[in-house]
Amino acid sequence: MTTPSSSSNSILRALISESSSTPGGTPPFKFTVNSTIIQHLVPTSIIQRTKAAQEITTSKPKDSDASPTLTNSTKDSATGTDGRPHVGRRGMHSATGAYWNEKTDGMWSFKYDGGDRRGLDVVISIVWIAL
Structure with missing residues (x-):
């Protein structure tokens, strides 16, 4: 590099x-x-893997009314170096004058x-x- x-x-x-x-x-x-x-704080590749880890599972109660629920493993979710959850990429703004x-x-x-x-x-x- x-x-x-x-x-x-x-x-x-x-x-x-x-x-x-x-x-x-x-x-x-x-x-x-x-x-x-x-x-x-978190590379883009890790953010994409976290999104892919979210799964829709179907729970089947005894009355056979299936309702999909969204689950996400907290162990796989992206966190920043400060330990807080990563909220995604933000825009960068720059100004130069001369x-x-x-x-x-x-x-x-x-x-x-x-x-x-x-x-x-x-x-x-x-x-x-x-x-």
Whole structure:
């Protein structure tokens, strides 16, 4: 697994090489790359297993009136690191502000989708400012 600093460095190298007009030349922009990693208290895979563990069972009383009941084993339910029941994933909100020339400068953010298996959300932000 790559570290956030090595990922940021490889993104910066790619940005500089793609934006330079000549090989080894100075790029026309200054760049910043920021990665935000959010680790969930309970990985998404455990949440999905807990939902799958819920079963509908049918109890059959003697009068043959069958009524389905929902059961969930408390032993299998997901809990956070604080021991409280996990309530599910929540949204992430982010805001960034800056003053720049709208014609030459900008910012781009995206969420890397590969972190869900590991219980992570990874958001990469790139800012460029013309020299």
